[in-house]
Amino acid sequence: MAFDYNQFIRAGKLPHIWCPGCTYGIVFKSIIRSLDAIKQNKDDLAVVSGIGCASRLPGYLDANTLHTAHGRALTFATGIKMVRPEKRVIALSGDGDATAIGGNHFIHACRRNIDITVLVLNNFIYGMTGGQHSPTTPKGHIATTMPYGNIDPNFDIPKLAIGAGASFVARGTAYHVPALDKLLIEAINHKGLSVVEIVNACPTTHGRRNKFKNPTDQLLWMKDTFLPAAAFEKLPPEKTEGKLPMGVLYKKEDATEYCENYDAMAQGVRQKIEGRA
Amino acid sequence: MSKTKLLQGNDACAEGALYAGCRFFAGYPITPSTEVAEFMSKELPKVGGHFIQMEDEIAAMGAVIGGSLAGAKSLTATSGPGFSLKQESLGYAMLTEVPCVVLNVMRGGPSTGVPTGPGQSDIMQCKWGTHGDHPVICLTPGYVQEIFDETIRAFNLSEKYRTPVIIAYDEIVGHMRERVEIPDAGVIPVIDRTKPPKGLDKYLPYDDTKGDVPPMANFFEGYRYHVTGLNHAPDGFPVNASPRIQTDEERLIRKVDGNRKDICKNETYKLEDAEIAIFAYGSTARGAKDAIDAARAEGIKVGLFRPLTIWPFPDEAVAEVAKKVKTIIVPELSLGQIILEVQRVSAGQCKIEGIFRVDGDPIYPAQILAKIKEVK
Numbered sequence: 013m014a015f016d017y018n019q020f021i022r023a024g025k026l027p028h029i030w031c032p033g034c035t036y037g038i039v040f041k042s043i044i045r046s047l048d049a050i051k052q053n054k055d056d057l058a059v060v061s062g063i064g065c066a067s068r069l070p071g072y073l074d075a076n077t078l079h080t081a082h083g084r085a086l087t088f089a090t091g092i093k094m095v096r097p098e099k100r101v102i103a104l105s106g107d108g109d110a111t112a113i114g115g116n117h118f119i120h121a122c123r124r125n126i127d128i129t130v131l132v133l134n135n136f137i138y139g140m141t142g143g144q145h146s147p148t149t150p151k152g153h154i155a156t157t158m159p160y161g162n163i164d165p166n167f168d169i170p171k172l173a174i175g176a177g178a179s180f181v182a183r184g185t186a187y188h189v190p191a192l193d194k195l196l197i198e199a200i201n202h203k204g205l206s207v208v209e210i211v212n213a214c215p216t217t218h219g220r221r222n223k224f225k226n227p228t229d230q231l232l233w234m235k236d237t238f239l240p241a242a243a244f245e246k247l248p249p250e251k252t253e254g255k256l257p258m259g260v261l262y263k264k265e266d267a268t269e270y271c272e273n274y275d276a277m278a279q280g281v282r283q284k285i286e287g288r289a
Numbered sequence: 290m291s292k293t294k295l296l297q298g299n300d301a302c303a304e305g306a307l308y309a310g311c312r313f314f315a316g317y318p319i320t321p322s323t324e325v326a327e328f329m330s331k332e333l334p335k336v337g338g339h340f341i342q343m344e345d346e347i348a349a350m351g352a353v354i355g356g357s358l359a360g361a362k363s364l365t366a367t368s369g370p371g372f373s374l375k376q377e378s379l380g381y382a383m384l385t386e387v388p389c390v391v392l393n394v395m396r397g398g399p400s401t402g403v404p405t406g407p408g409q410s411d412i413m414q415c416k417w418g419t420h421g422d423h424p425v426i427c428l429t430p431g432y433v434q435e436i437f438d439e440t441i442r443a444f445n446l447s448e449k450y451r452t453p454v455i456i457a458y459d460e461i462v463g464h465m466r467e468r469v470e471i472p473d474a475g476v477i478p479v480i481d482r483t484k485p486p487k488g489l490d491k492y493l494p495y496d497d498t499k500g501d502v503p504p505m506a507n508f509f510e511g512y513r514y515h516v517t518g519l520n521h522a523p524d525g526f527p528v529n530a531s532p533r534i535q536t537d538e539e540r541l542i543r544k545v546d547g548n549r550k551d552i553c554k555n556e557t558y559k560l561e562d563a564e565i566a567i568f569a570y571g572s573t574a575r576g577a578k579d580a581i582d583a584a585r586a587e588g589i590k591v592g593l594f595r596p597l598t599i600w601p602f603p604d605e606a607v608a609e610v611a612k613k614v615k616t617i618i619v620p621e622l623s624l625g626q627i628i629l630e631v632q633r634v635s636a637g638q639c640k641i642e643g644i645f646r647v648d649g650d651p652i653y654p655a656q657i658l659a660k661i662k663e664v665k
Contacts, residue, residue, distance in 0.1 A: 024513075055509060058359075062406070069525060071515055076508040076513050076514070077513070077515045078358065078516045079515070079516065080354075080518065081351070082383055083516055086348075086353065087343065087356035088351045088379075089349075090315075090341065090343070090355065091313065091315060091351065091353060091354065091356035091363070092356065093316075094352070095356045095360060096359045096508070096509055099359075116345060117348050189576055274334075274339060274341075278339075
């Protein structure tokens with residue numbers, strides 16, 4: 013029997029707003045399969061997003077969903093998680109959303125290690141506003157605000173997350189779909205802040221301006237560029253030139269989680285008061 | 290048994306919030322509001338609530354909205370520059386109809402201004418700080434007991450009308466210490482948001498067919514709905530270029546403006562036979578009372594109009610005053626903001642005179658008395 017995506021899709025809310033050739037649909041389906049795999053109860057799930065193409069995804073998902081302001085997904089998600097720490101919270105951002113306007117929130121959520129799954133859908137561009145450069149646009153690439161080629165140094169999102177203290181960091185792509193399913197399941201199940209950079213293609217505002225003749229070219233670029241982390245590690249430096257590792261890049265099992273720390277502290281305070289009474 | 294405490298204004302706000310059932314505080318330290326965060330960080334763990342110091346003001350406002358959607362009555366406290374940073378998300382809470390309370394302890398400005406001095410120059414920011422057309426409820430207590438009471442009222446209005454409520458008072462009342470009576474739980478009524486009935490086939494979070502304030506479900510209670518800062522249909526999903534946008538935004542404003550009788554609150558002092566009125570709130574109203582007593586001792590008929598709800602502005606009540614007096618004096622810790630509203634509603638029926646001060650000192654009763662004598 014074919015997989016039933018409808019169990020997690022809001023009736024009547026398709027078609028989506030994404031352009032033909034956009035890979036967000038691939039990611040959407042991967043998210044649904046991972047939620048199904050872990051038997052996620054929809055009532056116990058909140059999915060929070062910021063602004064941009066990626067941030068429209070929660071609207072199609074049958075859960076408690078929140079489409080917030082540009083860059084602020086993690087702030088709203090933090091409030092939800094603090095108040096209901098027993099519930100599942102997934103935050104979803106684009107590259108600009110998470111690492112430019114929301115950069116401060118991103119690093120501090122990583123530092124706290126609060127139990128939120130952060131999916132950064134990186135398509136290397138500001139898609140919804142028409143193709144301006146983002147903090148992940150590759151050097152030399154054309155963007156509407158880099159008409160002579162991008163000179164902005166860019167972020168490596170997993171390295172940023174690891175540096176800021178996230179306890180689970182991974183990278184997947186819209187090309188390596190079975191591997192992405194596996195990563196998402198592991199990330200959602202991880203207790204603590206998990207970050208998954210999901211490499212995507214925006215053929216409309218990035219690809220066609222940058223020598224990717226069609227959406228397939230961008231998927232083939234992913235195929236050639238991203239290597240499983242274990243294989244990547246073994247290669248000599250001259251062979252990793254222009255390549256990037258994917259898979260689980262960092263995992264710290266014994267990191268303490270923020271809401272648990274808060275509740276332990278609060279319990280201690282209450283016990284002290286009761287002891288005195 | 291009610292408790293009597295000697296409290297600072299900011300502590301009274303925190304006490305009021307706890308009394309009203311606030312169980313989540315997210316904030317970022319800023320003078321002169323920080324005591325509220327400090328108090329909440331100490332007390333919330335004791336009552337099963339949660340406190341978080343976020344990385345910035347923007348984050349604090351987002352967390353407060355998230356906390357409220359997850360079911361906790363939520364508070365944040367800030368001052369001028371922080372209040373500016375919160376504006377985008379404050380507008381989000383207005384459009385998405387998420388109840389929460391935002392305290393702005395006003396200091397001098399613009400920019401960093403006078404962080405430790407009093408100001409009333411954010412009063413227009415309270416009304417117009419965010420973008421777009423929107424409703425605003427803003428309360429302006431002037432005494433420490435009143436801060437406690439009005440904070441409870443702020444939560445009640447916020448829950449009742451599904452909208453953020455701003456409390457704005459100046460640094461003087463925020464840091465002043467006075468006696469506060471804290472009644473037992475239940476003595477002051479506490480209002481909780483109206484929830485939809487259980488078991489509905491379809492819950493529409495913005496259904497306005499049965500009134501201007503649709504019932505609000507919390508997240509995780511079984512109604513999986515969508516919240517967006519985009520203009521939206523009754524089911525919460527975005528709509529573009531639809532007549533719905535206009536009717537929905539008009540409803541948001543109407544649910545506040547149409548309930549002025551419930552929301553507006555003000556006090557008058559020796560105003561019945563007055564020929565001169567003073568319009569003042571917060572610390573300036575306290576100084577005005579002293580000035581009025583001194584002027585009355587000299588036979589000058591002067592009285593006070595003191596709004597406790599400044600937004601929506603008490604149009605009708607101030608227009609009534611303007612009809613009866615020769616002059617309204619508006620002492621303000623700004624170079625003239627709320628005086629514009631007094632001028633607007635008095636519509637030329639009487640003279641309007643301002644006393645404006647922004648040097649970090651209060652407006653003293655003597656200054657107000659001198660003005661009373663000048664306009665007599």
